[in-house]
Amino acid sequence: MKYVAGESVKSFLEPLTPTEENHWIERFQNGDKEAKDILIERNLRLVAHIAKKYYSENRENEELISIGIIGLIKAVNTYNPQKGKRLVTYASKCIENELLMMLRGEKKKNREVSLNEPIGMDKEGNTISLMDIMENDGIDALKQMENAEDVVRVRQYVEKVLSKREREIIVMRYGLGGEEAMTQKAVGKAMNISRSYVSRIEKKALEKLKKAFDNSYLM
Template structure:
């Protein structure tokens, strides 16, 4: 795999983002090229997570680059560093590609006739599969959503809201508790637990939509 350039510093990134948005046409084109080139290392890093899906690494990087370019085009500098935003765009692009190819593979292979039964009826691969195969793409997406959920738990809830959700839903390896049990543990009423739970879930949903 090729050697990628070092990432931009925060100051360099801000400078090229400003050129991209406010510079001349030539400056904007140059700034975009630099922002993409200096973040290719990030694309390669994310693409490595998908090596077990039987895709060529160069193809994964190429698709990831599309996500990176989209990130550069739509990035809002008021929301932090480009790399953080680009990670989501690159991930999304790779997952969309894998879902598309998975669907095509199913259409081509699972429904393709592979023989005939004794009565002369066509037999398809789908007819002889006995057990559902593990869906790597869906597992990856599930894992990503779980990480997003726990990140939101850690950053948008008060300590009490966090404890209530952990106990109510058995998170972080805890046992599930009823609202009454949570209230007894925390020394508050069941109705207050219910209100806090609803408020915490609303916060989580808003945070995940925002992300």
């Protein structure tokens, strides 16, 4: 590979014509290693063109091109001319897929980081994160939120993202209304529903709160 990070798009070689593409594909499939390099080098402009769509201030263009080249190499290695598509068409899809995989990986990583970022302090002065809160299945879960510095945001999310029934159950379960926290059984009795139904609604409500916190950190 003659590609060097930082090269301008203009410095990339011209794309292959259909006739040239067929010639080098045939040579590559007959074991010519030089043909593989030519197929990659002559499609670098395609990589740069597709990578442009994913450029942002927080992401280096060189990184995008490097990821795109991985997709191009995979395309060259797996291309089957018998399927009727040109290499450039098949490579475009492979390059796009590789870049999308990178973006999904970044999103997942950012989500994991946001869940572990501090959101406040408990009453003992210990730093707590959203992960600490959401992994705790017991009565202390929303009490920790109550003791956190961003309790106002917690209450806003309870009002904003939960349905009326979910809000009522969360308020009773975790004592957000200033009353003593109640067991699922007690909440069920008060609302004339089963304990298992309370549990299902509570779980769904906590997932909504988790998603609201998660999205606030990714914005």
